[in-house]
Amino acid sequence: MADKKLIVVFGATGAQGGAVARALLAEGTFQVRAVTRKPQRKAARELRKLGAEVVKADLEDGRGLEAALRGADTTFLVTDFWEHLSEEQEVAQGKRVADLAQHLALSYVVYSGLEHVSQLTGGRLAVPHFDGKGRVEEYFRALGVPMTCLRVSSYFENFLTVFRPRRAPDGDGCELAIPMGDVPLDGLAVADLGPIVATLMKEPKKYEGQTLGLTAGKLTVAEYAALLSKHTGKTIRDARMSLEAYQQLAFPGAQELANMFRFYHTKPQRDIALTQQLHPKVRTFEAWAEEQKAAFEDL
Structure with a gap:
């Protein structure tokens, strides 16, 4: 296992994170550390059976996040606005991971983001569950963390x-x-996000610095x-x-x-041909x- 890249997957018992964790495990060339607040949930137990290391951590807890990320090569980050309905809380969570990615010198981050709509429309239209993710993407870029931002349909x-x-x-x-x-x-289909992220993780240098619209x-x-x-x-x-x-x-x-x-x-830009290239069986x-x-x- 020592020669396998260790990937930390956030939200591993949710829709996006679960799809990503399962696809990375099926790929067979990665170690997967699945992060969840509830490691005793059925979904967490199933990931453990598939070979994942399941760890308990919370995006609100910086110390726990650092432990979850320590020793990792890369990470997949997804945050959930609908859990708390707070743009500022989602931004704080994303920034917390970005700071740790820089501090721990992670080689690559795949971030599930969305457009900063308020900025794009000059403040005429606010979509908080988009805007917060857009702000986090900007923060990652400002820190210089090697990352790819995905904009899922x-x-x-x-x-x-x-x-x-x-x-x-x-x-x-x-x-x-x-x-x-x-x-x-x-x-x-949210399950198809998993193979897409697996493709990125296999060739991070090819996609680093890009923002990819998926459909x-x-x-x-x-x-x-x-x-x-x-x-x-x-x-x-x-x-x-x-x-x-x-x-x-x-x-x-x-x-x-x-x-x-x-x-x-x-x-907004979502690219069918690119999505099919990343996952031919989408x-x-x-x-x-x-x-x-x-x-x-x-x-």
Whole structure:
């Protein structure tokens, strides 16, 4: 094991971190140190069975983070705004890891970031769960830490949760309440992030210093609805919801997500060809929908 590069994976029991940890372990040429606050969770136990070293650490605890990173060559960092809904807390977490990456002289960092929307729009539009990550990316760059920033598209898995089709008000089938109109929305299966990060870790010098926009495809809401209808056997259509109506929905974060969709209307850079180059077997939405059709049986 001594000749294998040690990679620390943050958020290892979550969606992104879990996908990355599993892909790195499957690659077989890395040691993986999986970081979690809850090492007794089922997901952590499964990673341990696959060969990961599972350690307990918290992004709020600098001393614990230093112990988790000590001896590592590289790290994959993802932070979770939705856990606390605080841009400043997310920025502090990211900066804490960036400072340690510099202090411990890590050779490479892959950071799951997003655009600094407020800066890009001259303050006209704030999307805190994007903005904080954009600020952290800038901080990494200012420190000179060797890193690649990934900008992941909307997860296909969101169609199982926040984008899940809802019963139409008239009772005729289901609707997708996604306020994109006819503007295509980029998407990616979160599990496909793992092989992409594994590719970067194998050739860090090739991708160091870059910001990579990832997507498996660009579909309108009507096209997403048509494919879901095809693969679930349900009648699903675009609700044609406006941004103004969306931000009035009664759930925490509705305004935040409405602003995200406003930013998505500007068509931020996400590159299908690059994503396919990094992971030739990346799934299309149609392939993902076919795999997940059982999850929509209760519609």
